[in-house]
Amino acid sequence: MNDSTLSDTELAAVLDAFSEPAAVLSADYLVIAANQAYRDHYLQSDSVIGQHCYQVSHGYQRPCDQEGESCPLQRCRQTGLRQRDLHLHNTRHGQEHVDVELVPIPVGVKEPLYFLEVMHFVKVANAKPEGEGLVGSSKVFNHMVSLIQRAAPSMISVLLLGESGTGKELVAKALHSASKRSKQPFVTVECSGLSESLFESEMFGHEKGAFTGAINRKEGLVTAARGGTLFLDEVGDIPLSLQVKLLRLIETGTYRSVGGVELKHADFRLICATHRDLTESVKEGRFRQDLYYRISPFPITLPSLSERAEDIPLLVEILLKRLTDEADIPHTEAVKVSADAMAYLKSYSYPGNIRELRNILERALLLADYQIITPEHLPENIRLPQQVSTFLNTNAGSIDGLIPLAELESVYLTQVKQNTSLKNNELASKLGVSERTLYRKLQGLP
Numbered sequence: 001m002n003d004s005t006l007s008d009t010e011l012a013a014v015l016d017a018f019s020e021p022a023a024v025l026s027a028d029y030l031v032i033a034a035n036q037a038y039r040d041h042y043l044q045s046d047s048v049i050g051q052h053c054y055q056v057s058h059g060y061q062r063p064c065d066q067e068g069e070s071c072p073l074q075r076c077r078q079t080g081l082r083q084r085d086l087h088l089h090n091t092r093h094g095q096e097h098v099d100v101e102l103v104p105i106p107v108g109v110k111e112p113l114y115f116l117e118v119m120h121f122v123k124v125a126n127a128k129p130e131g132e133g134l135v136g137s138s139k140v141f142n143h144m145v146s147l148i149q150r151a152a153p154s155m156i157s158v159l160l161l162g163e164s165g166t167g168k169e170l171v172a173k174a175l176h177s178a179s180k181r182s183k184q185p186f187v188t189v190e191c192s193g194l195s196e197s198l199f200e201s202e203m204f205g206h207e208k209g210a211f212t213g214a215i216n217r218k219e220g221l222v223t224a225a226r227g228g229t230l231f232l233d234e235v236g237d238i239p240l241s242l243q244v245k246l247l248r249l250i251e252t253g254t255y256r257s258v259g260g261v262e263l264k265h266a267d268f269r270l271i272c273a274t275h276r277d278l279t280e281s282v283k284e285g286r287f288r289q290d291l292y293y294r295i296s297p298f299p300i301t302l303p304s305l306s307e308r309a310e311d312i313p314l315l316v317e318i319l320l321k322r323l324t325d326e327a328d329i330p331h332t333e334a335v336k337v338s339a340d341a342m343a344y345l346k347s348y349s350y351p352g353n354i355r356e357l358r359n360i361l362e363r364a365l366l367l368a369d370y371q372i373i374t375p376e377h378l379p380e381n382i383r384l385p386q387q388v389s390t391f392l393n394t395n396a397g398s399i400d401g402l403i404p405l406a407e408l409e410s411v412y413l414t415q416v417k418q419n420t421s422l423k424n425n426e427l428a429s430k431l432g433v434s435e436r437t438l439y440r441k442l443q444g445l446p
């Protein structure tokens, strides 16, 4: 080694300048040097040197891209530019979300020989059933977390899109807590159902005597959010007449309280959320296009729970923990879910998403006296899909071939009639038809 070359120990000492795990990798994925944080974080301890990075962080035998993940090192090698990717790593603390940053050495040269790898800890999400915030580990969830990580530190306005109950408010809070404004206020404005006068006085505040009933001066939510984040929930529900007022606030960054003359300067980071398709609302003339462009420079679509069904067991565990903590019931052991109850929970489609799962578990906890949740503690409608699939498999053969609906109905009704002791009026009500309709259908049975 000549004088101008760093020894491995010196290289490790340089890497120790990073507080987060950092390593130097070769183009063929070998760890050449690593700082103490890297050695402490992963399972291999001192033996990380000379191992493949994918082995150390994932336990894989092949590079990440061959395991269905996107590999920042590969892209870094091709482009010669810095790359980032969100991965789920196996660490001493279990599975963790890590924002992996790869920098080619030197920068800007294609096919570089070495790379600096820095692991940024992701605080906004958890892959274990712990903590207060977002929990999940599915691919679609991780993709959403990577977008949160990118947007959070900047001032860009974020538009959260997703069905009701998918966690938009929780994501808005995560964006705020990972931003430079995290120590400042996070203020939510519930936009649906706000009348014109209420919107203005809620948002901008009012002066004493500004209108009948304004006995005192009141500060608005825009003022309350000063220095922090303003979260407009259900922004798609704001009537057109109020959209122009919101647009003016965003465009000029100024506002006046109701009855006031002084022009005030707003200072907030804007996050909006809606369950509506705003592009459709724009086409239909129900949402202003100029406002849409103002609020949507960084859209994040939240996956529905059925798109991330593999997260259900993890979510069940964290929601049960949170619910039992909230209920403050002394219990010696964690509540358990029987295997058959979990099978029902995993196969249901959840139109109300995580909120519906939470409600189902809250009810089940009470019925199970905070002990073991079994199928009888779950609502009937969530047990239906499995009954239907069992029924299809046992009565109608393979579902690969299409079954005429009339035939399906007739087989179903025959079986129901044979197995129920309900009177016709009760059965009709359970099946959601009138007694006359049920009678007619039963007459037609073979």
Ligand SMILES: Nc1ncnc2c1ncn2[C@@H]1O[C@H](COP(=O)(O)OP(=O)(O)OP(=O)(O)O)[C@@H](O)[C@H]1O
Pocket: 133, 134, 135, 136, 162, 163, 164, 165, 166, 167, 168, 169, 170, 171, 233, 275, 315, 318, 354, 355, 358
């Ligand atoms: N990833 C997650 N991990 C744990 N809990 C979650 C997650 N996402 C959502 N929740 C929980 O699900 C419930 C619904 O979430 P939230 O209120 O944020 O949904 P939303 O999309 O804002 O709903 P709406 O559109 O109806 O206002 C809350 O109890 C929230 O804590």
